[in-house]
Amino acid sequence: MNASLKGSSVAAELHVILDNQRRAFHAEGPVALATRIDRIDRCIALLVDNKEAICEAVNTDFGCRSKYVTLMTDIMTSVGSLKFVKKNLKKWMKPEKRTPFMPMNFLGAKAQVHHQPKGVVGIMTPWNVPVNMIFSPLADVLGAGNRAMIKPSEFTPHTADIMHTLFAQYFEESEITVIAGGPEVGAAFSALPLDHLIFTGATSIGRLVMRAASENMVPVTLELGGKSPVIVGEDCDIHLAAERIITGKAMNGGQLCVSPDYCFVPHSRMEAFINRCKAVIAEQYPTIQDNPDFVACINERHYDRVKGYIDEASSKGARIIPLCPPGEAFSERDEHKIALHLIVNPDDDLTCMQDEIFGALLNIKAYEKLEDVIDFINARERPLALYYFGKNKTEQDKVINETLSGGVAVNAIALHVGCDDLPFGGVGHSGMGNYRGRDGFRTFSHARGVYREGFVDMAKLAGTLPPYGQKIGNMLESQIKK
Known part of the structure; x- marks a missing residue:
């Protein structure tokens, strides 16, 4: 796949990539902890092994950006976020215990929240911190067990090109892929039936992204800045x-x-x-x-x-x-x-x-x-x-x-x-939704409530099955009170 899509085939090619990732996601089944950590480790290796070339690409895009600024704001911060997710992932993946309703909590019932991968997440990134704005959300996306399609800003074409090349070396296209291009590609990307979409950029563009995503009921996270x-x-x-x-x-x-x-x-x-x-x-x-x-x-x-x-x-x-x-x-x-x-x-x-x-x-x-x-x-x-x-x-x-x-x-x-x-x-015009660490893991996961019945059939015991009579009346009266 070319780094930049052009012409009338943009939407069709993007759909092919999305379909391939989604098929691979379903074929994989439950995403193991080891698999998630392996993908995070490959991201860390991508950044560490190629930091000089990445700094050079960013400097070319800006015209003047010290490699130390890029190492500090883009590379170091990205590696730190990836390592933080890796360190805590095993704990985050465990089902969360919740309390069943009374009296079932005393009669063997169990309630849990399972955080499951959503599938394929789209990441639309800005030009100002062009590497970190890929890897900061990507750490959470991969930690949550998803696959990713990434659309960098057209204002940093050299950075987009090197990201496309490096991701192709370290990942299968069915895992992570980078698609460069201008506003036409961005519009088609935001209109994809993704499982989640995160956009970082101007509020004016965020409105367009949200409107396009709503056509497919795609949940969005928007980070939009402000004064x-x-x-x-x-x-x-x-x-x-x-x-x-x-x-x-x-x-x-x-x-x-x-x-x-x-x-x-x-x-x-x-x-x-x-x-x-x-x-x-x-x-x-x-x-x-x-x-x-x-x-x-x-x-x-x-x-x-x-x-x-x-x-x-x-x-x-x-x-x-x-x-x-x-x-x-x-x-x-x-x-x-x-x-x-x-x-x-x-x-x-x-x-x-x-x-x-x-x-x-x-x-x-x-x-x-x-x-x-x-x-x-x-x-x-x-x-x-x-x-x-x-x-x-x-x-x-x-x-x-x-x-x-x-x-x-x-x-x-x-x-x-x-x-x-x-x-x-953000909040309001500065955005909606959160990411980073535990909160990012939850954003890019589906929180699935799971209830397991205990050793008593409460419906029969409480008399809540028809035909109704005085027994259910007494039970309701005992519950509906101040």
């Missing part, structure tokens, strides 16, 4: 908070779904925060444009988009602070690299405060009262992540309890995503 806020508490260590926030924002050139999008800073501490942001960037990235450590925008289209936010804010009189040496704010368009910019107290109607940034730009807004900040966040769509910096436990709890987001990190940026034992996913 993730940061709250800097009045009592926090402002230097430490600024360092962690700006370090997290600069990672991958701001192109992370959980990247901070706008940050609330106490009015009295705004200048100290800005000065520390400048110092942190100067320490970590002494230069920007010729520095391989600072990741470029993925392409010219996204360069134009992010630069457009900055240009609009500047034209409307907003205070713009480029965090870079003089003359290094913007590269030539064909190199598509933008230094991290701060937009201070932007008006809420600016595009930078409406769109998800997904780039090297951070809005910072001064505030006086925490209640106003919480009201501001709650008046907008639910974000994928929310961050709070501060020592006050009462204030931490207030922020967590009075807001809603996909996940939360306190005194850290994005580290909750690295915890394989926490569910990862």
Whole structure:
């Protein structure tokens, strides 16, 4: 099968792959623990044995992405997730004991939940962390005993090509296959009668994916991003908070779904925060444009988009602070690299405060009262992540309890995503459903309730069989009461 499908045969070829995987799944029968672990081990070997070639492919797609960024955000995290699933899989696969209804629980009845594979799972991945976004859900998919069809983003064609080649070397097509291609392939892929579909990407595309999947009643998991806020508490260590926030924002050139999008800073501490942001960037990235450590925008289209936010804010009189040496704010368009910019107290109607940034730009807004900040966040769509910096436990709890987001990190940026034992996913416009670790195993499994009758025929004993009489009346009366 070619790495990229084209023309009118797209849907037909995809159906052939799906049918072959489904037949192989049914022919295999119950998927043994050893088989699941073998598939996970082959994924680990694929990544470890080919890490240099994978880093080179990702760098080619971005134009400038340090191999250390790829090793850290794509390879290491993927291997970690795979190993976590492997370590815990035997425990997760055991049937869960549940309690039968009274009095059957005292009369030998048993109730269990069996987590069974669904079959063939589709994985549609984004371009920003193009390798991890394959293997992070794939670890859970394989752990749950499924087979997988993978559709990478067309914005990272070199990464898609090497993934197609490597998976073909390490797996049979009936186990895992990678299908590259553009929007036409993506549309046909999302319309397949899969057993589950997980999509990571923009909310606008997520709507289309969900609509297409609904035609076949395919369950979906959507991870869609959104504008993730940061709250800097009045009592926090402002230097430490600024360092962690700006370090997290600069990672991958701001192109992370959980990247901070706008940050609330106490009015009295705004200048100290800005000065520390400048110092942190100067320490970590002494230069920007010729520095391989600072990741470029993925392409010219996204360069134009992010630069457009900055240009609009500047034209409307907003205070713009480029965090870079003089003359290094913007590269030539064909190199598509933008230094991290701060937009201070932007008006809420600016595009930078409406769109998800997904780039090297951070809005910072001064505030006086925490209640106003919480009201501001709650008046907008639910974000994928929310961050709070501060020592006050009462204030931490207030922020967590009075807001809603996909996940939360306190005194850290994005580290909750690295915890394989926490569910990862959005809420509302930032997505639906969870994966990662135990939660991912359950997402990609069918939770099947199993009841085994005990040694007493309760229906006869209780008199619940017709013809009805006073005996069942008395029994019902004893149960239907306050």
